[in-house]
Structures are given as structure tokens and as C-alpha cells.
Amino acid sequence: MSLIVQKYGGSSVADAEKMKNVARRAIAAMGEGNQVVVVVSAMGDTTDDLIDLAHQISSQPDDREMDVLLSTGEIVSSTLLAMAIKSFGQKAISLSGGQAGIQTDGIYSQAHIRAISPARVKSELAEGNIVVVAGFQGVTESMDVTTLGRGGSDTTAVALAVSLGADMCHIYTDVEGVFTADPRIVPEARKILEIDYEEMVELATYGARVMHPRAVEIGQLYKMPILVACSFNNRPGTVIRGGIPMEMRNKARGIAHDLNVAKVTVLAVPDKPGIAAMVFEPLAAANVSVDTIVQNSSVDGKTTDLTFTVSRNDLAKAMSVVEPISKSIGGKGCVSDAKLGKVSIVGTGMQNTPGYAARMFKALYDSGINIELITTSEIRITCIVNETRVADAVRSLHKAFQLDQA
Amino acid sequence: MSLIVQKYGGSSVADAEKMKNVARRAIAAMGEGNQVVVVVSAMGDTTDDLIDLAHQISSQPDDREMDVLLSTGEIVSSTLLAMAIKSFGQKAISLSGGQAGIQTDGIYSQAHIRAISPARVKSELAEGNIVVVAGFQGVTESMDVTTLGRGGSDTTAVALAVSLGADMCHIYTDVEGVFTADPRIVPEARKILEIDYEEMVELATYGARVMHPRAVEIGQLYKMPILVACSFNNRPGTVIRGGIPMEMRNKARGIAHDLNVAKVTVLAVPDKPGIAAMVFEPLAAANVSVDTIVQNSSVDGKTTDLTFTVSRNDLAKAMSVVEPISKSIGGKGCVSDAKLGKVSIVGTGMQNTPGYAARMFKALYDSGINIELITTSEIRITCIVNETRVADAVRSLHKAFQLDQA
Numbered sequence: 001m002s003l004i005v006q007k008y009g010g011s012s013v014a015d016a017e018k019m020k021n022v023a024r025r026a027i028a029a030m031g032e033g034n035q036v037v038v039v040v041s042a043m044g045d046t047t048d049d050l051i052d053l054a055h056q057i058s059s060q061p062d063d064r065e066m067d068v069l070l071s072t073g074e075i076v077s078s079t080l081l082a083m084a085i086k087s088f089g090q091k092a093i094s095l096s097g098g099q100a101g102i103q104t105d106g107i108y109s110q111a112h113i114r115a116i117s118p119a120r121v122k123s124e125l126a127e128g129n130i131v132v133v134a135g136f137q138g139v140t141e142s143m144d145v146t147t148l149g150r151g152g153s154d155t156t157a158v159a160l161a162v163s164l165g166a167d168m169c170h171i172y173t174d175v176e177g178v179f180t181a182d183p184r185i186v187p188e189a190r191k192i193l194e195i196d197y198e199e200m201v202e203l204a205t206y207g208a209r210v211m212h213p214r215a216v217e218i219g220q221l222y223k224m225p226i227l228v229a230c231s232f233n234n235r236p237g238t239v240i241r242g243g244i245p246m247e248m249r250n251k252a253r254g255i256a257h258d259l260n261v262a263k264v265t266v267l268a269v270p271d272k273p274g275i276a277a278m279v280f281e282p283l284a285a286a287n288v289s290v291d292t293i294v295q296n297s298s299v300d301g302k303t304t305d306l307t308f309t310v311s312r313n314d315l316a317k318a319m320s321v322v323e324p325i326s327k328s329i330g331g332k333g334c335v336s337d338a339k340l341g342k343v344s345i346v347g348t349g350m351q352n353t354p355g356y357a358a359r360m361f362k363a364l365y366d367s368g369i370n371i372e373l374i375t376t377s378e379i380r381i382t383c384i385v386n387e388t389r390v391a392d393a394v395r396s397l398h399k400a401f402q403l404d405q406a
Numbered sequence: 407m408s409l410i411v412q413k414y415g416g417s418s419v420a421d422a423e424k425m426k427n428v429a430r431r432a433i434a435a436m437g438e439g440n441q442v443v444v445v446v447s448a449m450g451d452t453t454d455d456l457i458d459l460a461h462q463i464s465s466q467p468d469d470r471e472m473d474v475l476l477s478t479g480e481i482v483s484s485t486l487l488a489m490a491i492k493s494f495g496q497k498a499i500s501l502s503g504g505q506a507g508i509q510t511d512g513i514y515s516q517a518h519i520r521a522i523s524p525a526r527v528k529s530e531l532a533e534g535n536i537v538v539v540a541g542f543q544g545v546t547e548s549m550d551v552t553t554l555g556r557g558g559s560d561t562t563a564v565a566l567a568v569s570l571g572a573d574m575c576h577i578y579t580d581v582e583g584v585f586t587a588d589p590r591i592v593p594e595a596r597k598i599l600e601i602d603y604e605e606m607v608e609l610a611t612y613g614a615r616v617m618h619p620r621a622v623e624i625g626q627l628y629k630m631p632i633l634v635a636c637s638f639n640n641r642p643g644t645v646i647r648g649g650i651p652m653e654m655r656n657k658a659r660g661i662a663h664d665l666n667v668a669k670v671t672v673l674a675v676p677d678k679p680g681i682a683a684m685v686f687e688p689l690a691a692a693n694v695s696v697d698t699i700v701q702n703s704s705v706d707g708k709t710t711d712l713t714f715t716v717s718r719n720d721l722a723k724a725m726s727v728v729e730p731i732s733k734s735i736g737g738k739g740c741v742s743d744a745k746l747g748k749v750s751i752v753g754t755g756m757q758n759t760p761g762y763a764a765r766m767f768k769a770l771y772d773s774g775i776n777i778e779l780i781t782t783s784e785i786r787i788t789c790i791v792n793e794t795r796v797a798d799a800v801r802s803l804h805k806a807f808q809l810d811q812a
Contacts, residue, residue, distance in 0.1 A: 016462035050482070056422035057486050058493035065492070065500055069485040072478040076456070079475040080463050086471070087464035094471055099549060143505060 002167040003125070004029055007039040007135065007157035011174045012231035013077050014044035016084075022231060023084035025172075026130050030090065035125045037164065039135040039157040040081055042073025063108035067137075067147045071097070074134035074153070082132045092130040095120060097137035098145065101163075102156065104138035110149035111138060113156075116163035133160060151212020158215045162222040169224055171211055172231035177238035178203065178210050180403040181255040185391045188404040192238050192254060199253045199346050200240045202380045206344040207258030216240060251349025252356065252401035257394050259387055261291075261340040262315040263372065266322055268303040268332040279306060279325055286321050288314045292375045292384065303331075307373065309384065312338050340372060341390035344382040345397055351378045363400035369393050408573040409531070410435055413445040413541065413563035417580040418637035419483050420450035422490075428637060429490035431578070432536050436496065441531045443570065445541040445563040446487055448479025469514035473543075473553045477503070480540035480559070488538045498536040501526060503543035504551065507569075508562065510544035516555035517544060519562075522569035539566060557618020564621045568628040575630055577617055578637035583644035584609065584616050586809035587661040591797045594810040598644050598660060605659045605752050606646045608786045612750040613664030622646060657755025658762065658807040663800050665793055667697070667746040668721040669778065672728055674709040674738040685712060685731055692727050694720045698781045698790065709737075713779060715790065718744050746778060747796035750788040751803055757784045769806035775799050 006029065008022050022038070030036045042050075050069050054061040061069075078094035085092035101117035124131045135153025138146050148155050154171055161169035178200065179189040195203075197220030204213035210228055219226045219240060229237025269275050276295065283290055292309045310318045315338050326334050350356045357374075360381050364371060369392060373384040385393055398404060412435060414428050428444070436442045456475050460467040467475075484500035491498035507523035530537045541559025544552050554561050560577055567575035584606065585595040601609075603626030610619035616634055625632045625646060635643025675681050682701065689696055698715045716724045721744050732740050756762045763780075766787050770777060775798060779790040791799055804810060 016459070019463055053422070053482075053486065054489060057425055058489045060493070061489045062492045065485040065488045068500055068502075069482060069489075072481050075478050076459075076475060079471040080459065082471045083460060083464045083467045083475075086468045087466070094474055096474075 001033060001035055003035040003037070003164055004168055004170060005037045005039065005157050005161035005164065005166045006170040006172060007153055008041065008231055009153065009173045010041040010044055010046070012172055013040055013081065016080075019043075019077075019080050020084050022081060023088055025231065026081075026085060027088055027090045030130060034167075037121060037125070037131045037133060037160060037166070038081065039133045039153055039160060040074060040077040041135050041153040042070075043077050043080075046073040046076070064144065067108045067111075068145045070147050071134070071137040071145045074136050078132045078134040085130050085132070090130060091128050092132060093124050094132045094134070095124070096134050097156065098139035098143065100131075100133045100160065102138035102159070104140060104146045104148070106140045106144065106146065108146055111140075111146035113138060113148070113159050116159060118160070118163045121160070121164065151214050154212045154215035155218065158218045158224055158226060162218065162224050166224070168227060169219065170227045170229065171215075172229055173210065174230065174232070175210055176230040176233070176235055177228050178208060178240075178254065180253070181394050181398045182208075182257065185257070185394050186398045189398065190404065190406065193236065194239050194241065194244050195253060196244045196348055197240055197242055198379060199348055202344070202346040202377065203254050203256045206342060206346070206380065206382060207256040208254070210238075211240075251347045251353055252345045252403060253347035253349075254345075255394050255397050255401075255403065256344045256346060257390050258342045259390060260311045261309050261342050261384060261387075262312045262318075262336060262338040263307060263309050263340055263384065264315070264318050264322060264334055264336045265305050265307040266326050266331055266334050267305055269306050269326070269329060270331075271302055271304045275329065276306065278329060279322060280308075282321050282325060283318060286317055288318045288321065292373060292382070294373050294375070309340070309373070339387045340384050341387040342382055342384050343390060343393040343397065344380050345401060346380045348379050350381075357381050359400055360397060363396045364393055367392050367396040369396070407439060407441055409441040409443070409570055410574055410576060411443045411445060411563050411567035411570065411572045412576040412578060413559055414447065414637055415559065415579045416447040416450055416452070418578055419446055419487065422486075425449075425483075425486050426490050428487060428578075429494055431637065432487075432491060433494055433496045436536060440573075443527060443531070443537045443539060443566060443572070444487060445539045445559055445566060446480060446483040447541050447559040448476075449483050449486075452479040452482070470550065473514045473517075474551045476553050477540070477543040477551045480542050484538045484540040491536050491538070496536060497534050498538060499530050500538045500540070501530070502540050503562065504545035504549065506537075506539045506566065508544035508565070510546060510552045510554070512546045512550070512552065514552055517552035519544060519554070519565050522565060524566070524569050527566070527570060557620050560618045560621035561624065564624045564630055564632060568624065568630050572630070574633060575625065576633045576635065577621075578635055579616065580636065580638070581616055582636040582639070582641055583634050584614060584646075584660065586659070587800050587804045588614075588663065591663070591800050592804045595804065596810065599642065600645045600647065600650050601659060602650045602754055603646055603648055604785060605754055608750070608752040608783065609660050609662045612748060612752070612786065612788060613662040614660070616644075617646075657753045657759055658751045658809065659753040659755075660751075661800050661803050661807075661809065662750045662752060663796050664748040665796060666717045667715050667748050667790060667793075668718045668724075668742060668744040669713060669715050669746055669790065670721070670724050670728060670740055670742045672712045672732050672737055672740050675712050675732070675735055676737075677708060677710045681735060682712065684735060685728055688727050688731060689724060692723055694724045694727065698779060698788070700779050700781070715746070715779070745793045746790050747793040748788055748790050749796060749799040749803065750786050751807060752786045754785050756787075763787050765806055766803060769802045770799055773798050773802040775802070
């Protein structure tokens with residue numbers, strides 16, 4: 001008998017009717033001869049509502065308490081889904097992250113899974129239950145509740161699938177899979193039926209919101225195939241797996257974009273060893289996550305500009321950290337721009353084939369789009385542009401790389 | 407250093423401001439040199455909202471899942487209160503029932519506490535924390551979440567106080583203590599400053615809503631003094647304790663009333679052994695809680711009427727159980743009356759003093775109130791009357807027993 005782990009996001013369980021729909025889907029998967037574990041997120045806006053509640057109490061709610069508070073959202077979902085499944089005559093049981101054996105480190109609000117002890121899940125499956133697990137959470141060694149941070153329920157699902165030796169992990173959401181670009185921006189965007197883990201990690205990291213890169217990385221590490229599909233219909237989604245033969249023709253797989261980009265430039269810093277550390281260590285200490293870093297070699301051999309990007313909500317904090325540093329090292333202050341976006345082309349085929357970067361820059365040039373920063377990985381090229389030009393950039397690249405053609 | 411367990415009900419933590427008020431009170435108790443454990447109920451109508459949600463999913467929600475669902479209400483409260491306390495600069499930590507070591511049997515929705523292992527609570531207190539415990543819940547041996555049924559948070563508080571060897575358990579609510587009668591009905595009702603466990607159990611059982619009798623019984627069993635007071639001011643409340651010297655003058659302590667009463671009479675049942683069991687065993691099996699039972703000796707030696715009371719919401723179920731039984735034993739069917747109420751006078755002094763019952767019946771007679779049923783315990787006399795006369799009955803008894811006089 002095969003074993004499937006299904007994960008349903010908050011929009012898929014937002015109300016009682018949707019919850020019943022998910023119950024029917026889980027039962028159908030069982031009817032097809034599978035053992036079924038379902039991981040659920042909190043209903044609709046529950047998590048935001050709980051965060052609001054906490055902020056009514058305290059402007060800086062305690063991390064540990066916040067995790068316990070937020071974890072209740074997924075527990076509520078899991079019990080309601082188990083009730084719904086049972087009301088259709090199928091045995092089911094809900095388990096919290098702790099009960100499902102998900103052990104984490106003690107870093108509240110962004111805990112990492114250390115191990116999963118799936119004994120309880122296995123025994124409940126053996127009893128004929130559909131096992132509904134509250135996503136996004138685990139417990140420390142001392143049984144304190146933690147949450148896994150962004151994409152937490154995806155991570156729960158893939159990690160559980162791995163630890164249970166599942167045949168596949170299904171991530172159900174409100175979109176039909178991974179597309180060559182966001183279909184709201186590019187109507188011609190095509191659904192990608194199969195994609196390699198590596199490409200999916202890059203697309204997810206650089207803005208494709210379908211799935212969290214962290215969960216894809218776990219899938220990649222343990223070779224767990226992942227299906228991303230829509231919970232509201234039965235159309236085929238996207239399968240994320242390894243070993244997809246490299247395509248010869250169209251080596252760009254998809255385009256990701258992200259509007260949550262702000263840029264900080266530290267002007268005229270001395271061009272000598274140790275300066276970068278002086279800037280980025282305090283940023284890390286202030287828990288500012290720095291994305292792209294660009295530093296050109298200096299022209300005069302004395303000073304250079306150091307530029308980095310952060311998410312927009314970290315910009316104020318980043319500036320408050322780097323401005324005094326700039327002064328202390330004799331720089332000329334800092335400037336920032338919060339109105340930027342990222343556009344990336346991703347594809348494993350790109351790594352051994354020259355000309356992709358050139359084609360990208362040409363397409364943006366032809367559309368009159370100015371490139372602020374460029375960064376690349378082996379299988380990705382990212383340009384940072386003004387936020388007002390992001391949609392144009394996505395459309396022009398989709399066409400230039402012929403992603404509208406099968 | 408003394409140790410206090412405080413319990414705050416749902417109305418005391420209904421919103422962020424009230425939560426902060428409770429935080430200040432807990433900190434004040436610590437400032438007076440106590441270690442402080444706080445037990446909280448779910449905020450305001452949370453429990454009802456969760457029940458509604460479950461009923462949107464299923465007309466008969468699974469018991470186990472319901473318990474997990476409802477337990478989240480108290481967990482939310484406990485985290486928010488811990489945040490509030492910490493925001494005022496005092497160390498605090500929330501613990502779920504399971505984390506606080508509250509072990510129960512596996513009877514979902516009305517679990518009983520088997521044992522409390524307070525090691526975690528003690529170590530958190532030793533760290534200088536105010537420990538906030540989610541009320542109303544525990545875990546079974548297999549770590550499944552249970553709830554304790556009605557009055558559950560009171561029970562959590564008193565049981566925790568006992569297991570921790572606390573000096574006192576404070577039950578804070580929206581009333582100022584226990585009164586000689588409900589002040590909304592009898593404006594002259596006086597606050598009772600000290601009351602014996604036994605009297606409080608009877609008052610609570612027969613309608614005084616201040617505290618659940620179950621929690622008082624635990625207090626009685628382990629001699630834990632309990633203060634009932636208002637969370638919105640600092641006026642003295644009522645202390646429930648043992649060893650209060652029997653008063654010589656006014657031996658009626660207080661009057662309780664309850665409007666949630668329905669009566670079933672099984673007509674003309676054969677007056678022979680075993681009939682009562684034939685009626686009440688199936689009622690118990692159907693989970694109908696029977697309160698008062700009255701059966702007169704039969705006049706003709708052949709048949710008698712068997713009358714019992716249940717809460718109103720159990721009436722339909724009770725009738726559906728006893729009607730077929732009445733037929734099968736050759737009775738003359740069943741009649742019911744849902745519009746009844748109970749009025750009780752309670753006082754330990756009554757047990758060795760004649761004349762209390764007579765005075766009660768006389769007072770009701772003088773007010774033209776017809777008595778449907780009478781039951782007594784050693785320290786209580788209860789009359790069941792028409793619901794429209796309950797308030798009159800309370801007022802007339804309060805006067806007849808001079809409860810308005812100190």
C-alpha cells in the first residue's frame with residue numbers, strides 16, 4: 001500500500017465548506033488505495049488575527065509565547081478537518097506537531113526540524129485512520145512548542161513524507177501549479193508539468209509564491225517527489241522531482257519576480273579588507289536578512305560603494321544599523337531605494353550554455369528597462385529594476401526566452 | 407515565601423485591556439511576596455465560537471477532536487496573559503495543561519484529574535516566573551488532550567493549588583463573592599465573608615453560579631482555602647474554608663436558585679422492586695443526568711407515580727428514553743413540565759435544628775407559591791416551584807430567614 005502526505009494551505013481550509021471539500025479529497029485519496037496523512041495550515045486569516053491580538057497586548061510580544069499562540073491556529077484546523085472526515089464515515093485523528101513527533105531546535109518563530117519520530121503517526125495509520133497533522137509547528141526537547149517560520153506547513157509536509165517513507169508529497173494550494181511566469185502578469189504563461197528541485201528552489205527563492213524553497217530543499221535532499229496542485233479542482237499540477245532530462249531547446253524554465261526589494265548603498269567606504277564584515281556582522285546581529293550584495297572593485301583604489309538589498313520591511317532597521325557604521329569608517333553616508341523589484345530567469349540548462357545573460361539584458365534594454373543590479377547563480381540570472389517596470393520585464397523576458405512555446 | 411494560585415474566568419480576560427488588568431493583578435500579588443501561578447479560562451465567548459465552528463463542520467463532532475479544539479481557547483488566553491505580564495517587565499511563562507503536568511483519565515469532554523506532576527511549574531516558579539496555566543484541560547497517559555467539563559478552570563486552579571502546596575487559591579470572577587442570595591433578585595442580599603466548604607458545595611450545586619461545586623469539593627477534600635472575589639476591583643470577597651464555628655443564630659447561610667429545571671413524571675408504574683432501576687439505568691446509559699427523584703409510597707399498594715427532574719436541555723432525550731419504558735412496564739405514560747425552577751436554603755446550622763423546613767414552607771405559602779417537589783440534604787432544603795415564582799420565592803425566603811441582617 002502506498003502512502004501519500006497531502007498538505008492544504010490556509011485558503012484551502014478557510015471555511016467549513018472548504019474544510020469538507022478537503023475531507024472529501026483526503027477520503028478519495030484513501031479510496032485509491034493509499035494511506036493518507038494530511039498536513040493543514042491555519043484557516044484563512046487566522047494567523048494574522050492571532051498576531052493582531054498579540055500586538056494589542058504587547059508591542060513586542062515574547063517569542064516563545066507567540067509561537068504557542070500561533071500554533072493554535074493549525075491545531076484548530078486539524079481538529080475540524082478530522083471532524084469533517086469522521087462525519088463522512090472515515091476514521092481520522094488529529095495530531096499536533098508534538099504528537100506527530102516533530103522535534104525542533106529552540107529557535108522560536110523560525111525553528112528547524114531536528115528529527116521526526118513518526119511512531120504515533122504510523123500506529124494511527126495502521127489503525128485505519130487518516131492522520132491530520134497540524135502544520136508549521138514542532139516541540140523542543142523540553143516539549144515547548146515552536147513554529148517553523150515562513151513556509152512552515154510545506155516544510156512539515158515534506159519532512160513528514162520523508163520520515164514516513166511516503167511515495168509522494170502533495171502540496172495543495174489555490175493555484176494550479178508552477179507556471180513559466182505569474183499568469184496574472186503574463187496571460188500566455190504555461191503550466192510546468194515537471195520541474196527539477198534545483199530549478200524550483202531558485203524560482204521559489206526569487207519570488208514564485210507557490211511553495212516555500214525550504215520545503216523543496218528537503219525534498220531535494222531526500223529525493224521526495226512533490227506534487228503542487230490546486231485544492232479546488234482535479235487538474236494536473238506540477239511535479240517537482242529529480243532526474244528530469246536536461247532539455248536541449250528551451251533552457252530557461254521560468255521567470256520569477258518579487259516586488260519586496262529595497263536597496264541600501266553605503267557610499268565611499270575604504271577599499272580594504274574587513275570592511276564588508278564590519279557592515280554585515282552588525283546587520284546579522286540585528287536579524288536583518290541581506291539578500292544580494294554587490295561591491296565593485298574601486299576605480300581609484302581607495303574607496304568603493306557597497307550595495308545590498310533587503311526586504312522592504314527591514315529597510316528602516318538596516319539603515320539604522322549601517323548609518324553609524326558608515327560614519328565610523330569614514331564613509332560618505334548611505335542612500336536607499338525602497339521601490340525596487342527583482343526579475344529572475346531560472347533554468348538548469350543555462351549553466352553550460354552561454355548567451356543567456358546577454359539575451360536577458362538585450363530584452364530588458366529593448367523594453368527600455370534600466371537594470372540597477374545584477375546577480376547570478378549557476379542556474380539563475382537576476383536583475384533588480386524599478387518596481388514600476390517589473391511586470392514589463394517579466395513579459396518581455398517570457399517572450400524573449402520563448403516560454404510561451406511548448 | 408507563600409504561594410498563591412489565582413484563577414481568572416473568561417469575562418476577566420475578555421479583551422486586551424482586561425488581560426492587562428489581570429497581568430497587573432498577578433504582578434501585584436507577586437509584589438506582596440508571593441510566588442504566583444495564574445490559571446486562565448478562554449477569552450469571553452471563545453469557547454462558544456469554537457463550538458459553533460465545530461457544528462458547522464459536523465452535527466455530532468467527535469469528542470476527542472472537540473476537546474483538542476476547545477483546549478486551544480485556554481492556550482490562547484495563557485499565551486496572551488504571559489505576554490502582557492512580560493510587557494510589564496515581569497518574567498512569565500505560559501504552560502498548557504499537559505505541560506503543567508495535569509494528567510486525566512480519557513473521558514473526553516468531562517475528564518477527571520488523576521494526578522498532577524507539578525515539576526515544570528515548580529521549576530518555572532523557581533526561575534522567578536509568574537506561571538500562567540491554561541485551565542480546563544489536561545492530557546491522558548498517551549498525551550491526548552482532554553477537557554475537564556463544566557467548571558473546568560476552577561478545578562484546574564484548586565487542584566494545582568493542592569498539588570503545589572499553595573497557601574490559598576483565588577478564584578477571580580465578575581462578581582464580588584458569594585451572597586446570601588442573587589443580588590439581582592434580592593437587593594438586600596449580603597456578601598458572605600466566610601463560608602464552609604460544605605455549604606458552598608450545596609449553594610453551588612443548587613444554582614449559585616459563582617464557582618463550580620466540583621472545585622469546592624477538591625478544596626474541601628484537601629483543606630485548600632479558596633477566595634472568591636471580583637477581578638475588576640479590590641473589595642474583599644468570600645473565603646471558603648473549613649472549621650468555621652457553627653453560628654447559633656442564623657443557621658440558614660444562603661439561598662440558591664436555578665431556573666434550568668424540567669420534571670418528568672412516569673405515571674402509574676407498578677409498585678414493586680426493580681422498577682426504579684428499569685427507568686434510571688437507561689437514562690444513565692443515554693447520558694441524561696438526573697437530579698431530584700421522588701417516588702411516594704403507593705396508596706393502593708399497586709401503582710405509584712415516579713417523578714424526577716433533569717436540566718431542560720436533557721428533557722427531550724429523557725422523554726424519549728422513558729416513554730417506551732413506561733409502555734413496556736404497563737404504566738400510563740409520562741408527563742413533563744419544562745417551566746420549573748429550584749429554590750434552596752442552605753446552612754450547616756440547620757442539621758441539628760428543627761423547624762427550618764416548616765419555616766420555609768410557611769414563607770412560600772404566605773407568598774402564595776405552590777411547591778411541586780421537595781428534597782432535602784442534611785444542610786439543605788430544596789423546593790421545586792413554577793419558574794415564574796422563583797424570584798418571589800427567593801425574596802420571601804431571604805426575608806423569612808433574616809438573611810438581610812448581619
